[in-house]
Amino acid sequence: MKQADLLTRTVKENPKDEISLNAKLLTRAGFVDKLASGIYTYLPLGLRVLSKIENIVREEMNSVGAQEILMPSLLPKDNWEKTGRWNVEEMYKIHDENLGLGWTHEEIITPLMKKHILSSHDLPKAIYQIQSKFRNEPRAKSGILRGREFLMKDLYSFHNNEESLNEYYERIKKAYFRIYERCGLKDKTYLTLAGGGTFSSSSHEFQTITSAGEDIIYICKECGNAINKEVFDKKCSCGGKDFIEEKAIEVGNIFKLGTKYSKVFDLKDENGKHLIMGCYGLGVSRLMGAIVEVFNDDKGMMWPKNVAPFSIHLVSLDMGDNDVKQKAEEIYDILQNSNLEVLYDNRDEKTAGEKLNDCDLIGIPMRIVISQKTLKEESVEIKKRGEEKTELLKIKDLIDFLKNDIQDI
């Protein structure tokens, strides 16, 4: 993609109406545009990141045998009245209609499964969707970490015995950790024991450590699991009593729902036994916000390679020099033809300083600079985001270098 054409525009100043770091950086770098409190447009760079995270989540859900569907967002009042969740703060209701907007989907998936699970032959089943959710958040001040509209993966599993639920619950824990690993967050993300909340008495969260975290967790030095502050009583289930206190962001939550919803909608097996359900949430846009909160420095964002909007930021300085310009175009074509994802800064009107600052702000993992100076050496300058070291590399060796190196960015 040529940056001169790209719908993005970096700005130096922080937006005045944003408090959170993720919103400041994503806005300044042209990844998102705020429409209203907690409501954002994803611009091309932002949508590329969001889609990459979405696909990682999709692949890992498919890998544990979950099947993707797409439920609606416009949801009938009747279903919610049955569970007593029509008059809750979270629900946006449509004026003059018996419809509300989906902020979770137990009330839809449970009656749907009545049509599909006719006997224990059909069990277990795990069904998920990735979809925009809507939630009435009077104080949405955390950028894309807590929106009124946000992208979420919600998975529901159905079983007719505890062992089956427990086994699937453990598989999901592993799948979630694979997601965080692929998003670069594994070292900073902990499984925590959490309170029941709206849903049930038994739940776990995945918490990513960052100074911007709204939650406090206590990490057990013994077993490495953690406990949320609200349910912390100074000892771990492993027996451990030594903890590290950290601020963290919740990036996933999983619940054993038991028979709460299957009873309301009378979902049962052929023996008349109500099914046991699990539910597994992961905020895709929230995860994107968490990545920004974790990977940044005073110059901008630093995307992990799997979720970066592009792999390579090719920057041509001295665009007034025809030799530089021509060689830059040539390199861009070669990189494109090698199926590398390249953002090519071909802007005429920007100074070298502005271009290099934009590189740091946007945070693509590898920067390749071509200028009069490097061209004299028949070279380009290579620099990884987050490292100070630059390296001159002969242009003829570039593709070989990238082929070897791109895996390690």
Place this chain on the structure above:
Amino acid sequence: MKQADLLTRTVKENPKDEISLNAKLLTRAGFVDKLASGIYTYLPLGLRVLSKIENIVREEMNSVGAQEILMPSLLPKDNWEKTGRWNVEEMYKIHDENLGLGWTHEEIITPLMKKHILSSHDLPKAIYQIQSKFRNEPRAKSGILRGREFLMKDLYSFHNNEESLNEYYERIKKAYFRIYERCGLKDKTYLTLAGGGTFSSSSHEFQTITSAGEDIIYICKECGNAINKEVFDKKCSCGGKDFIEEKAIEVGNIFKLGTKYSKVFDLKDENGKHLIMGCYGLGVSRLMGAIVEVFNDDKGMMWPKNVAPFSIHLVSLDMGDNDVKQKAEEIYDILQNSNLEVLYDNRDEKTAGEKLNDCDLIGIPMRIVISQKTLKEESVEIKKRGEEKTELLKIKDLIDFLKNDIQDI
């Protein structure tokens, strides 16, 4: 995918609350599930088709230089009051909030572009999204052809002279025809002159001929273009006066908006000239419904290859026979490993008749049957959906046959 595990369930009877053929067939075949009038869940088979159409649309939009973004669905009242479209029938409003649900996005994209188009240097620009839209339709009776919630691609283009808009408008016409071609609809789809509607006085539609069509079009025998009934005055712009009358479904509409929205939001170039806009809609779920209305017979649906949920329906009869079962599993693995998209009917409890009826109902382009009878000949039976002819093929020749044939399914 193994059919015994798949979240789908075919039913013989037509749903009682559906009038339209697309809703009847998609429901009976387990592609969609109706939640409320004009509101459907896409089950795995349905979501596969929807995603394939979505990706075709995305590729063709990218091919004409359009950039993808994702705007929100929760939209502030202020923007709509400026254009006088807050109090329109289409708009779902959130109770007690100054928010409405997006049924189109001129009111959002136009002020957004004010931040990005600073001079004629930044023109032309074409920006699109693919997103769930919401529209208050009191009488939603056409299945997924006209939903209260539906998936739509909306593209907006920005220009500072008529020639640029006209040129882009023609490129989009061609891109739309490529979409219909890839969806199997090219021969039945016509560009029509249409009335202005909500937006402007100048617009075109793409209409696909089918007996289920809600619209009447007149196709000019001279030039092949068509005219919608509402604006038909018995002669064509080419001079032709001979027409064929047909029923048709609108599967796309394009408008020259002129300066209508750029004036309201004061979007202009550096010379103070208001930008000229075009807008280009295509209902992705509606297109899926149109494909069903066109490609069916009394036994079920008949998906064109590019949008079929799977390429091959492998059906094992005589599942009680271990040799048949084992050979079927073997063939399934081979097909999977050849990167073919296969739905494998491995269900134990279904009769041969039920299985073959389900094949016709679901409508995958190629059926491969293995049974005691075919296995005696070391063969499988091949049949294409929509053809009566069956053919025995030696199992050892299957992959070679498919490699040659899969392009022509």
